Amino acid sequence: MGRKPNILITNDDGIHSEGIAALEEGLRDIGEVYVVAPETEMSGASHSLTLARPLRIRQIDERHWTVDGTPTDCVTLALNQILAPDIRPDICASGINHGANLGDDATYSGTVAGAMEATILGVPGVAFSLVANRTWDFTESVRVAREVTIRTLAEGLPSGTLLNVNIPKGFAKGYRVTKQGFKTARPVISEHIDPRGKLYYWIGEVRDGFRAEGGTDFEAIDKGFVSITPMRSDLTNHLAIEEIRNWES
Numbered sequence: 636m637g638r639k640p641n642i643l644i645t646n647d648d649g650i651h652s653e654g655i656a657a658l659e660e661g662l663r664d665i666g667e668v669y670v671v672a673p674e675t676e677m678s679g680a681s682h683s684l685t686l687a688r689p690l691r692i693r694q695i696d697e698r699h700w701t702v703d704g705t706p707t708d709c710v711t712l713a714l715n716q717i718l719a720p721d722i723r724p725d726i727c728a729s730g731i732n733h734g735a736n737l738g739d740d741a742t743y744s745g746t747v748a749g750a751m752e753a754t755i756l757g758v759p760g761v762a763f764s765l766v767a768n769r770t771w772d773f774t775e776s777v778r779v780a781r782e783v784t785i786r787t788l789a790e791g792l793p794s795g796t797l798l799n800v801n802i803p804k805g806f807a808k809g810y811r812v813t814k815q816g817f818k819t820a821r822p823v824i825s826e827h828i829d830p831r832g833k834l835y836y837w838i839g840e841v842r843d844g845f846r847a848e849g850g851t852d853f854e855a856i857d858k859g860f861v862s863i864t865p866m867r868s869d870l871t872n873h874l875a876i877e878e879i880r881n882w883e884s
């Protein structure tokens with residue numbers, strides 16, 4: 636690449652989050668950085684695309700835009716409206732998410748979806764998440780994000796592949812390439828009464844632990860490693876095809 640690479644940054648915690656500022660700061664000297672991120676927090680947005688209402692783009696300065704939608708909206712608009720046709724990103728980095736995207740939680744994740752949307756649109760996508768809660772020190776995750784971004788730019792990713800990168804709290808011992816694990820948590824619905832006497836609800840969950848085994852993302856994090864899970868948008872359970880083949884008629 637004769638020129639500096641173009642780097643698109645998005646997230647699901649919103650443009651004002653600490654994690655996206657840390658990621659931008661960390662990647663700034665690697666390439667030309669452009670940030671297109673949700674105006675407000677969109678955690679849990681998964682891969683949703685806003686179709687039933689209009690979207691507004693707000694330009695903050697030459698390199699920063701907000702969209703009043705999801706990470707998928709941001710990436711779609713970035714690649715087809717905001718940066719196009721002059722700037723084509725060489726990579727899309729999503730995050731750094733405030734909190735883990737391990738196991739089944741990756742399917743709810745707007746952070747992962749941002750990287751997935753980029754991959755679907757032909758730009759290698761990498762999602763970064765810091766496995767922590769309450770206190771946020773992004774120092775180590777920025778170091779990891781830099782290394783993974785540089786390597787992705789240099790080597791590319793297998794066709795149709797995005798990376799879901801989870802970084803443990805504190806010092807990481809190294810990297811493990813993992814498969815998506817299973818969470819063992821159950822939803823907890825808390826019920827409250829608003830100032831006008833009406834009930835409202837908030838969805839949370841209690842963790843019953845996790846299965847940190849078998850080369851999973853959970854195992855890598857549990858042992859103090861960065862977890863890199865290669866993913867794709869193909870939701871097919873390839874192993875099950877033969878199992879239900881006899882449904883064909």
Ligand SMILES: [Mg+2]
Nearest residue numbers: 647648678732
């Ligand atoms: Mg989030």
